[in-house]
């Protein structure tokens with residue numbers, strides 16, 4: 001059995017899906033942390049320590065196919081206590 005792998009949008013390394021944080025766009029105004037990794041829609045996976053890097057490089061917006069403003073991602077940063 002091999003655990004499912006996903007690519008981290010911050011460092012582009014691969015890791016077990018369960019070890020990554022999944023972010024999804026809520027369709028309205030903000031990015032949600034998908035703690036159970038079950039929400040529908042396009043998601044972005046990140047190592048918890050790579051979130052700040054991904055914000056800087058705008059990889060989250062690219063991955064979610066959405067032009068994110070700072071506030072949308074700021075919520076996530078605050079929740080994850082990084083950045």
Ligand SMILES: [Zn+2]
Pocket residue numbers: 008009010011012013046047050
């Ligand atoms: Zn990473």
